[in-house]
Amino acid sequence: MGVNCSKLAYLEPPEGHDGTAMKQSEGRIFTTHTGSLPRPDGLVELLAVVARGEPVDEPALEQLTDASTLEVIRKQAKAGVDIINSGEQSRVSFSTYVVQRMSGFGGSWTRRGHKDQNEFPGIARPRVVQLMRDVPQCTGPLEYQRPDLAERELAGLVNGANEACASYQDLFMSAASPGIIALTLGNAHYANHQEYVMALAEEMRKEYELITAAGVVLQLDCPDLAMERHVAYQDEPIKVFQEVVELHIKAINHAIRNIPREQVRLHVCWGNTEGPHHYDVPLEDILPLVYEANVGALVMEMANPRHAHEYKVYQRHPLPEHMLLVAGVIDTKTNYVEHPEVVADRLRLAVDAAGGDPSRIMAGTDCGFDTSAGSNRVDKNIVWLKLAAMSEGADIASRNYS
Secondary structure (H helix, E strand, O other): OOOOOHOOOOOOOOOOOOOOHHOOOOOOOOEEEOOOOOOHHHHHHHHHHHHHHHHHHHHOHHHHHHHHHHHHHHHHHHHOEEEOOOOOOOOOOOOOOHHHHHEEEEEEEOOOHHHHHOOOOOOOOOOOOOOOEEEEEEEEEEOOOOOHHHHHHHHHHHHHHHHOOOOOOOEEEEEOOOOHHHHHHEOOOOOHHHHHHHHHHHHHHHHHHHHHHOHHHHHHOOHOOOOHOOOOOOOOOOOHHHHHHHHHHHHHHHHHHOOOHEEEEEOOOOOOOOOOOOOOHHHHHHHHOOOOOOOOOOEEEEOOOHHHHHHHHHHHOOOOOEEEEEEEEEEEEEOOOOOHHHHHHHHHHHHHHHHOHHHHHEEEOOOOOOEEEEOOOOOHHHHHHHHHEEEEHHHHHHHHOO
């Protein structure tokens, strides 16, 4: 759809959007992605300063963030992406950004490594900004104190789409789930994990409601529902991990209780790392539990070689009638550019998995392309080739159902 740029304004739902439901594929299969997009080197350097807790040049950070956000909005539109976002340009990482918005964190703790990477340490790749090992932990009562940072990020997205006059179907913004925050930022204050994750749910509720009040689709990033099987719970029986998944879904439902489920989509993945992934939990062990989330769509990893076969799981455990499926058809861990016909084939499998209805399917990516600032698993320029291939593949697949 072409957006009337003169009428798009911050904190008002985009024209033609009533602010109560995400758009679904109509006439053709829509395209989206999972959140993070490449950041320029200068911005990464400033975010590294933020990550270390050092004083940062705030005007320079804001200027670079605004310019980079506008650029990724333009590039998404050029690549043919229908449901767009800000590329998480202002965030240090997809989960630890909450430290800048919420009080109660301090000190540091060492997070466990991925089981497959521990077994094969030679595959580890250096990061520009190290975020996922020595990070703060919860040392006091949690309080969401900086909604202004979320508001500024929303303004960058909505006003950036206005300035770029980008053509799109919908806007989305990702936010970390209570569960992934709890398992990324250790707990040294609350009596137990359940108390901690429910406290996080209540505080993150404020961010979730702020996003949806602006008429923007909320995406909850929940790698804890799959990845943590081979990280925090790598030595536990599967039943223990499934109980944690149930708790984390309960926390999510608590946090979004005031939001129509049609405004929320939920992303599940096994970790955005290139490795053997041979300890990943099978989708079949978690999908029925994930279905208990009160959301309108699932954003699922389906392209990488370890999980590409699992479209068949949806045939054994059918997608609930109220849910859409954003199928990962682009791998975010390698520099291969998927052929559009490969994308189309994957989308046909996804349509079959959803009962043959293409309107319940969107094309997406397995994960983000820059989940931690400067991670650069995929070359910055190749990212846009991949997204363009996704769009072309979606057009090819759509012709099967027209």
